[in-house]
Amino acid sequence: MSRKVLWIAAASVLVGAIVLGLKTLAWWVTGSVALLSDALESIINVAASAAALFAITVSARPADDNHQFGHHKAEYLSAVLEGVLVVVAAVTIMREAYYGFLDPHLPDQPFTGMLINGAATVINAIWCLVLLRVGKSMRSPALVADGKHVLTDVVTSVGVLIGFVLVPVTGWPVLDPLIAGLVALNVLWTGWSLMKESVGGLMDAAPPPDVVARIRELVSLHAAGAIEAHDLRTRHAGRITFVEFHLVVPGDMTVAAAHDICDRIENAFERDMDDAIITIHVEPEGEAKHRGVVVV
Known part of the structure; x- marks a missing residue:
């Protein structure tokens, strides 16, 4: 096990916590349902990063009497868990979007919220590239899965920022939950794809x-x-x-x-x-x- 993979996995938990803090602050300032959904997705992102760190640590253990072929598949278990968490995040976002449709309102201080959420999005985008690059080069399913999960978070944030631009311009508060709902569908698809790929590894799928x-x-x-x-x-x-x-x-x-x-x-x-x-x-x-x- 490369120490680099382990350090990247540990850093992912820290980065996720920082991004979660920024998004929570953005929601608190604006009261936007889309930003609340974005923050909820980030909570699951932190939990998934912690699961990936645990799985990578377990997979590094040498073979023993009970696991004579090693513990390498632990990373696939983490990837499946992340896929499940992504799906949970999508359902949670859809729920918040539904309530937003029932009671739409213009967000407070949209410019401030946009700046805070934008900073979190930039951090996430950079970290997503790091995770995917290192995960693929080190052939770590857990890091690749974590990178794809962070990517869904980036997509979510971009959708929210688009909504923040359109809502004040059009004066249509219903666009806020509408954007959240559309992003939730994309997150749901990503979670399903992630689980499907990881299950293939657990089922001893052949290499490419x-x-x-x-x-x-x-x-x-x-x-x-x-x-x-x-x-x-x-x-x-x-x-x-x-x-x-x-x-x-x-x-x-x-x-x-x-x-x-x-x-x-x-x-x-x-x-x-x-x-x-x-x-x-x-x-x-x-x-x-x-x-x-x-x-x-």
């Missing part, structure tokens, strides 16, 4: 096609002396990619020679994909299926 293609290429290039590799299976677990396949070798090859080929393949994966765990089953020539990876 380009990763699988690279795996096949590495086996082909570094298995000289073998005949073919077949029954290739791959799955993701957090930052770890598990790779399993059968390696067919000449029937008269010694165990030591076959072991050398396996070592060469494993070393190639370690150089190219240091977060991959390889399991190779060596078979004699008679087991060849001629529909797997052709060795160069």
Whole structure:
């Protein structure tokens, strides 16, 4: 586990708390239902960041007797939880928008509220980019999920700011809850997408096609002396990619020679994909299926 990932996750909780404070202040100054909804979404954002920090800490634990393949999937559990929290936030925002429709009113001090909320939005936007960049580079589902959650918060705030511009200009107070309702729909869609992606990881979904293609290429290039590799299976677990396949070798090859080929393949994966765990089953020539990876 990179200490960088852990520090970013911890900083995310702090940033979320600062943004929540600013948005709460903006709502208190204006009394806007859209700003209240924005602040409610940020409360869940802080809780989700804390869950991501916990999950990343757990996933860093080494394998033990009860979890012999490690704790990497803890990050997917965090991502699912964040998706659920995003959906809860969307429903909460819709509820506040509904009550705003029943009793619409122009917000107080819209310019001041706009400045405060705008500052929170800028902070969130910058932090969103950091989370997504680091999460993707370090292959951390929890950080990527946290980044997407923060992105929904940014979208929410942008929608609120648009409403703040339109409400005083048009004199239509109903636009305040209308903007909140539209943003809630976008937040709901993001939460659903996040949960769907994370559940795929929990269900041992295969890596993206380009990763699988690279795996096949590495086996082909570094298995000289073998005949073919077949029954290739791959799955993701957090930052770890598990790779399993059968390696067919000449029937008269010694165990030591076959072991050398396996070592060469494993070393190639370690150089190219240091977060991959390889399991190779060596078979004699008679087991060849001629529909797997052709060795160069």
